Amino acid sequence: MIRIHKPKTAPKKLTTDGKQKCKSHCDAYSLNPSAYETNQEKFNFASSIYAHESVKEALIKAQHQKCCFCERIIGKNGDVEHFRPKGAYRQAQGEPLKYPAYYWLAYQWENLYLSCSYCNSRHKKNLFPLQDPNKRATNHNQRITKEIPLFIDCGKENPEEFIGFRAEYAYAIDGNKRGQITIDYLDLNSEDLVESRRQKLNDLRELNKILVSAIENPHNQKLQELADEIKVHLESSLADSALFAAAARCAINAKFQESDLI
Numbered sequence: 001m002i003r004i005h006k007p008k009t010a011p012k013k014l015t016t017d018g019k020q021k022c023k024s025h026c027d028a029y030s031l032n033p034s035a036y037e038t039n040q041e042k043f044n045f046a047s048s049i050y051a052h053e054s055v056k057e058a059l060i061k062a063q064h065q066k067c068c069f070c071e072r073i074i075g076k077n078g079d080v081e082h083f084r085p086k087g088a089y090r091q092a093q094g095e096p097l098k099y100p101a102y103y104w105l106a107y108q109w110e111n112l113y114l115s116c117s118y119c120n121s122r123h124k125k126n127l128f129p130l131q132d133p134n135k136r137a138t139n140h141n142q143r144i145t146k147e148i149p150l151f152i153d154c155g156k157e158n159p160e161e162f163i164g165f166r167a168e169y170a171y172a173i174d175g176n177k178r179g180q181i182t183i184d185y186l187d188l189n190s191e192d193l194v195e196s197r198r199q200k201l202n203d204l205r206e207l208n209k210i211l212v213s214a215i216e217n218p219h220n221q222k223l224q225e226l227a228d229e230i231k232v233h234l235e236s237s238l239a240d241s242a243l244f245a246a247a248a249r250c251a252i253n254a255k256f257q258e259s260d261l262i
């Protein structure tokens, strides 16, 4: 997971149609809160607004075609993910769904990301645990600023301050709870992800060996030229746009030595 820098200005679809639709949800809730709280009434969310082409395009660009959670490349196939779930939520895995969820944030730019189907549909789903569930905003008249979500919000904070990597394995830095919950609930150490990260780090490790060899053989001109090319490649492997950039950054900072400890 890396920090995502979305443009400050929301796509127009959200600030026009989205704003209007949000108002209609809020008005409907105010007329009969208990019907929504018991799930007898459901909001008719408009995916044609929150997942509009213009919204998806802006997210694809800001996220460099990667999933906001696992950094898999998803291209144009990602799902628009609501960081705070729109319809129903769970505080923890195995707990019953609670209604309504954050219906008033269904079209809010800050609440939208693009994620892969593994993270969105298989793992996160309706989960939205808070450090103190008693501070949860349960309708549009309450404030979300009192909440401390246990998931790291990559648009507001830097996930690399919470989640580090020992070689291909994610870990919570200093055992912090938010990092650990994010790793566990989103299954960021799934076999498949670990294997994909391992392949990338193996490639980088081999390139790094050539760099080390170039330093040890300063008079070998061919090796020096090759090293220059490799430096450019390594640099691009650490960019926000690179696959598994967070893991690559940790491996390079640790000079690939962490992997020997596992």
Ligand SMILES: [Zn+2]
Residues within 6 Å of the ligand: 067, 068, 069, 070, 071, 072, 115, 116, 117, 118, 119, 120
């Ligand atoms: Zn993902």
